[in-house]
Amino acid sequence: MDELGRRARGAARQLAMSEEDRRNAALHAAAAELRSRREEIIGANEIDMRAARERGLSAAMLDRLMLDESRVEGMASGLEAIAGLPDPLGRVMAEWERPNGLQIQRVAVPLGVIGIIYESRPNVTADAAGLCVKSGNAVILRGGSESFHSSRAIHACLVSGLEKAGLPADSVQMVPTTDRAAVGYLLSSMSQWVDVVVPRGGKNLIRRVQEEARVPVIGHLEGICHVYLHAAADADMAARIAVNAKMRRTGICGAAETLLVDRAGAARLLPGVLTALSEAGCEIRGDGDVVAIFPEAREATQEDWSTEYLDAIISVRVVDDIDAAIRHIGDYGSGHTECIVTDDDDAAAKFFRNVDSAILLQNASTQFADGGEFGMGAEIGIATGRIHARGPVGAEQLTSYKYVVHGSGQTRP
Amino acid sequence: MDELGRRARGAARQLAMSEEDRRNAALHAAAAELRSRREEIIGANEIDMRAARERGLSAAMLDRLMLDESRVEGMASGLEAIAGLPDPLGRVMAEWERPNGLQIQRVAVPLGVIGIIYESRPNVTADAAGLCVKSGNAVILRGGSESFHSSRAIHACLVSGLEKAGLPADSVQMVPTTDRAAVGYLLSSMSQWVDVVVPRGGKNLIRRVQEEARVPVIGHLEGICHVYLHAAADADMAARIAVNAKMRRTGICGAAETLLVDRAGAARLLPGVLTALSEAGCEIRGDGDVVAIFPEAREATQEDWSTEYLDAIISVRVVDDIDAAIRHIGDYGSGHTECIVTDDDDAAAKFFRNVDSAILLQNASTQFADGGEFGMGAEIGIATGRIHARGPVGAEQLTSYKYVVHGSGQTRP
Numbered sequence: 105m106d107e108l109g110r111r112a113r114g115a116a117r118q119l120a121m122s123e124e125d126r127r128n129a130a131l132h133a134a135a136a137e138l139r140s141r142r143e144e145i146i147g148a149n150e151i152d153m154r155a156a157r158e159r160g161l162s163a164a165m166l167d168r169l170m171l172d173e174s175r176v177e178g179m180a181s182g183l184e185a186i187a188g189l190p191d192p193l194g195r196v197m198a199e200w201e202r203p204n205g206l207q208i209q210r211v212a213v214p215l216g217v218i219g220i221i222y223e224s225r226p227n228v229t230a231d232a233a234g235l236c237v238k239s240g241n242a243v244i245l246r247g248g249s250e251s252f253h254s255s256r257a258i259h260a261c262l263v264s265g266l267e268k269a270g271l272p273a274d275s276v277q278m279v280p281t282t283d284r285a286a287v288g289y290l291l292s293s294m295s296q297w298v299d300v301v302v303p304r305g306g307k308n309l310i311r312r313v314q315e316e317a318r319v320p321v322i323g324h325l326e327g328i329c330h331v332y333l334h335a336a337a338d339a340d341m342a343a344r345i346a347v348n349a350k351m352r353r354t355g356i357c358g359a360a361e362t363l364l365v366d367r368a369g370a371a372r373l374l375p376g377v378l379t380a381l382s383e384a385g386c387e388i389r390g391d392g393d394v395v396a397i398f399p400e401a402r403e404a405t406q407e408d409w410s411t412e413y414l415d416a417i418i419s420v421r422v423v424d425d426i427d428a429a430i431r432h433i434g435d436y437g438s439g440h441t442e443c444i445v446t447d448d449d450d451a452a453a454k455f456f457r458n459v460d461s462a463i464l465l466q467n468a469s470t471q472f473a474d475g476g477e478f479g480m481g482a483e484i485g486i487a488t489g490r491i492h493a494r495g496p497v498g499a500e501q502l503t504s505y506k507y508v509v510h511g512s513g514q515t516r517p
Numbered sequence: 518m519d520e521l522g523r524r525a526r527g528a529a530r531q532l533a534m535s536e537e538d539r540r541n542a543a544l545h546a547a548a549a550e551l552r553s554r555r556e557e558i559i560g561a562n563e564i565d566m567r568a569a570r571e572r573g574l575s576a577a578m579l580d581r582l583m584l585d586e587s588r589v590e591g592m593a594s595g596l597e598a599i600a601g602l603p604d605p606l607g608r609v610m611a612e613w614e615r616p617n618g619l620q621i622q623r624v625a626v627p628l629g630v631i632g633i634i635y636e637s638r639p640n641v642t643a644d645a646a647g648l649c650v651k652s653g654n655a656v657i658l659r660g661g662s663e664s665f666h667s668s669r670a671i672h673a674c675l676v677s678g679l680e681k682a683g684l685p686a687d688s689v690q691m692v693p694t695t696d697r698a699a700v701g702y703l704l705s706s707m708s709q710w711v712d713v714v715v716p717r718g719g720k721n722l723i724r725r726v727q728e729e730a731r732v733p734v735i736g737h738l739e740g741i742c743h744v745y746l747h748a749a750a751d752a753d754m755a756a757r758i759a760v761n762a763k764m765r766r767t768g769i770c771g772a773a774e775t776l777l778v779d780r781a782g783a784a785r786l787l788p789g790v791l792t793a794l795s796e797a798g799c800e801i802r803g804d805g806d807v808v809a810i811f812p813e814a815r816e817a818t819q820e821d822w823s824t825e826y827l828d829a830i831i832s833v834r835v836v837d838d839i840d841a842a843i844r845h846i847g848d849y850g851s852g853h854t855e856c857i858v859t860d861d862d863d864a865a866a867k868f869f870r871n872v873d874s875a876i877l878l879q880n881a882s883t884q885f886a887d888g889g890e891f892g893m894g895a896e897i898g899i900a901t902g903r904i905h906a907r908g909p910v911g912a913e914q915l916t917s918y919k920y921v922v923h924g925s926g927q928t929r930p
Contacts, residue, residue: 117847121871202892206881213873215903299903320733320904341926348928434530456921458534460626468619468924477929478920479615490628490712490917491733492905504903507891508869511881513754515761516890 105289108244108277109297112217115274116242120214124191126269127237131187134265135180138230141261142176148257149226156224156250164355169224169251179230179258182482186234189481192499193240207510212503214240216299219290220484221246221313223305226254232302233262233276235484239502242275244298246290248305249282291316302484302497307412322497324462324488326412327357327440329470332429332455333373334446335366341467342373342445343380346418348469349443351384355414357486358441358473362409363420364429367393370422374398378420386416393422409436426451430458437461439488441473462488462495518702521657521690522710525630528687529655533627537604539682540650544600547678548593551643554674555589561670562639569637569663577768582637582664592643592671595895599647602894605912606653620923625916627653629712632703633897634659634726636718639667645715646675646689648897652915655688657711659703661718662695704729715898715910720825735910737875737901739825740770740853742883745842745868746786747859748779754880755786755858756793759831761882762856764797768827770899771854771886775822776833777842780806783835787811791833799829806835822849839864843871850874852901854886875901875908 119127138145149171156169195212202208218241222228229245236243247255259278266275279286291301291313300320303313310325331349333342349360365373370393378388378398388394389408390401401420408419409432423429433442441463444455452466463473473496475483480498487493493501532540551558562584569582608625615621631654635641642658649656660668672691679688692699704714704726713733716726723738744762746755762773778786783806791801791811801807802821803814814833821832822845836842846855854876857868865879876886886909888896893911900906906914 117873120873200892202890206878206885206890208891210908211869320902322904338926344926344928352929452923456624460530460533461919463920463922465922465924468922468927469929471929472619472922472924472927477615477619478621479613489733491735494917495623495920504907506874507876507908509876509878509881509885510865511878511885513751513757514881514885515757516765516882516884 105279105286105294106297108279109217109294111274112242112244112277113297115272116214116216118272119237119240119242119275122240122271124193126271127240128187130237130265130269130271131183131234132265133268134230134234134262135183137261137264138176138180138183138258141257142173145176145254145257145261146171146173148253151253152251161250165224165250169226169254171226171254175227179227182231183234186238186482186499189238189499192238192503197505204514205512206514209508210505211508213506215502215504217242217244217297218502219244219246219294219298219301219319221287221290221301221303221305221309223248223309224250226251226258228304229255229258230262231482232304232484235482235499235502237266237271237275239499241502244277244279244290246279246287252282288316292318295319304485320492322487322489322493323485324357324438324440326438327359327473327486328362328410328412328436328438329358329360329441329473330362330364330433330437331360331443331445331470332433333363333365333369333377334426334444334448334451335369336448336451337369337373337445338447339373339376343377345443345445345467345469346377347380347384349471350381350386350418351416352469352471354416356471358471359414360443360470361412361419362436363418364423364432365420366426366429367422367424370397374420381418386418388418388420390420391422394420412438426454430455433459433461440486441465441470443468443470462486518692518699518707519710521692522630522707524687525655525657525690526710528685529627529629531685532650532653532655532688535653535684537606539684540653541600543650543678543682543684544596544647545678546681547647547675548596550674550677551589551593551596551671554670555586558589558667558670558674559584559586561666564666565664574663578637578663582639582667584639584667588640592640595644596647599651599895599912602651602912605651605916610918617927618925619927622921623918624921626919628915628917630655630657630710631915632657632659632707632711632714632732634700634703634714634716634718634722636661636722637663639664639671641717642668642671643675644895645717645897648895648912648915650679650684650688652912654915657690657692657703659692659700665695701729705731708732717898733905735900735902735906736898737770737851737853739851740772740886740899741775741823741825741849741851742771742773742854742886743775743777743846743850744773744856744858744883745846746776746778746782746790747839747857747861747864748781749861749864750782750786750858751860752786752789756790758856758858758880758882759790760793760797762884763794763799763831764829765882765884767829769884771884772827773856773883774825774832775849776831777836777845778833779839779842780835780837783810787833794831799831801831801833803833804835807833825851839867843868846872846874853899854878854883856881856883875899
């Protein structure tokens with residue numbers, strides 16, 4: 105593992121000095137490799153799928169693991185999309201001149217070496233490596249054991265792309281074992297070689313990473329996202345947004361888990377919104393006020409307010425006013441993404457000011473919490489920590505900076 | 518300690534929503550308190566000084582601990598200078614519109630709760646707390662036991678300032694004990710309450726913090742700063758910069774520790790530069806090439822290249838060319854601050870591109886590595902990590918951000 109780290113550090117030095125064209129060429133070449141080795145990749149995936157079926161993995165897990173032609177094509181075109189993004193390196197983020205004539209610039213540089221720890225989705229191999237190469241970072245990939253053969257086949261394409269572009273093959277390395285101890289070592293004993301770890305996966309994985317890591321971690325534990333229907337919400341829009349935020353895909357971190365509604369608007373808004381959710385196949389768990397208005401709802405327990413269902417279930421609560429909604433989100437939210445539905449822009453401004461989450465939306469679905477939807481091309485994950493990056497983490501967020509100062513002989517008095 | 522944390526979190530929520538005027542008023546009121554309680558503060562400092570003398574602290578330590586009228590005035594005017602800085606909160610750092618009409622803004626918010634662990638300099642109490650209040654962060658201060666009474670007297674002024682401005686007194690709290698176990702608890706068991714820890718002090722303190730912290734740490738372990746005299750350096754400027762970078766103050770992290778000189782310029786540059794350093798009272802430790810040119814120099818050992826002297830000693834090495842200089846800095850530097858002296862801007866550009874340190878200067882002293890000198894008003898420290906902040910950490914660097922998104926009913930397809 106230390107040898108892996110040492111090689112990553114060496115590759116990172118070279119990547120940091122590489123031209124934009126070369127990094128983009130590596131991504132294009134890797135995309136071409138993915139396409140031409142399609143059969144080989146799907147064959148490797150079949151080995152993983154067979155083992156996963158034998159181990160009795162759930163249908164959802166099998167779906168995440170599965171690769172077919174369109175998913176391989178998706179990875180290839182994803183790499184090309186990343187290649188098309190502006191260069192995140194060398195950007196002059198700020199510049200100013202001091203009274204003594206010193207000219208100071210803050211210039212974007214790569215983070216260095218990034219460790220990615222993920223579960224069964226093999227496409228993370230291509231997406232994460234693509235963003236790292238784009239941003240001049242070396243990466244050490246550690247995928248789930250279920251996807252080992254698939255990830256190895258994808259990894260080979262990335263290495264081939266790097267070599268064709270004349271960049272070090274060690275820029276993208278894969279931990280060559282499925283031994284769980286390797287993850288522990290990566291998290292706890294490689295701070296010399298690894299600058300930041302990005303975990304991608306379920307709560308157990310993230311918690312383990314947060315507990316064991318001796319290097320900075322960028323990511324999020326869970327997404328308990330709220331849709332708050334303000335008294336001045338449009339009823340049709342409220343229903344459309346609630347259904348989309350909850351039901352478009354229930355298993356993603358930006359899916360809504362709790363619906364809050366102002367007491368003053370509850371009788372007007374809830375019947376339509378909850379009927380629409382119910383018709384879309386969602387189970388409703390409400391507090392007493394909600395059950396009184398919508399008797400089909402099951403009674404919610406205290407636990408519901410802090411549960412990330414990742415399923416077709418929503419908890420619903422009537423709140424006295426916007427202050428109570430903000431308090432509820434502060435008490436039970438996870439700092440990920442919250443939406444206010446309202447035609448009252450002052451209420452939205454108050455919500456934006458006083459809710460402390462990474463992403464706040466007025467009149468738009470929480471499922472927009474995504475780097476692609478934000479126009480960042482792709483994301484390596486969504487961060488809810490307060491240090492370094494918050495919200496979608498794209499190529500730009502995988503950079504640090506340095507100050508470069510031009511003088512003419514200044515000494516400090 | 519957990520109660521301290523809980524109160525800090527509560528205060529942080531209120532500070533985050535506070536108006537700029539109120540935060541600045543608190544800083545001005547605290548400055549006035551420092552001035553009016555000058556005698557009391559100096560009296561408290563006398564208790565610390567007496568105990569320190571009895572414990573036989575070094576003259577340098579005693580000097581750091583000592584407060585007199587001008588130092589109290591320095592703290593007061595420092596707080597006023599911080600109040601005069603632009604508000605780091607609410608800044609729209611970026612904004613764009615998506616094809617679907619979503620309007621996305623990235624807006625600066627406070628980090629939350631900051632823990633400051635420092636040694637004997639009592640003025641850190643005022644400086645650090647001032648920057649935290651300015652940037653809307655609550656702070657938990659843990660100063661060295663030597664400065665306990667001084668820090669407590671200064672802390673009382675800050676609390677009084679907060680109260681006069683109507684901000685929560687818990688915005689600035691001091692760990693009320695000199696028990697070392699409290700530091701361990703703060704570092705390892707308060708991640709729920711503390712968002713980031715900033716250590717200020719010697720290498721032993723920083724190393725302990727880095728090893729024990731379960732929260733992100735912003736700071737630097739050491740400053741092994743280099744001055745590199747390129748073949749195209751002006752000889753007079755080289756001498757002026759080398760003397761200032763090394764000797765202006767030898768005990769600060771931005772002081773130069775190693776001088777590198779191109780082989781092609783060594784005979785022309787070294788005699789003048791080393792004579793100037795020597796006349797300023799600096800001990801010279803050189804490699805064989807240096808001793809051949811400047812026989813007064815003592816022979817350097819391998820250890821010298823990675824030593825932060827913080828004293829009137831400099832190690833000097835002849836390198837073959839700019840690539841060798843860049844390699845030397847990569848091998849022995851600490852990523853803090855490096856200077857190239859050259860009239861060749863292409864060489865400077867290469868140095869800037871390929872040296873990976875927080876601050877790089879052309880033709881200016883490394884002692885400019887300072888938030889005040891950078892025009893940031895003040896600094897809480899200098900960071901050499903790659904995550905979040907690098908270089909001087911001022912009020913702006915003590916912020917995170919959130920995304921606020923205005924929509925008109927958009928749902929995600």
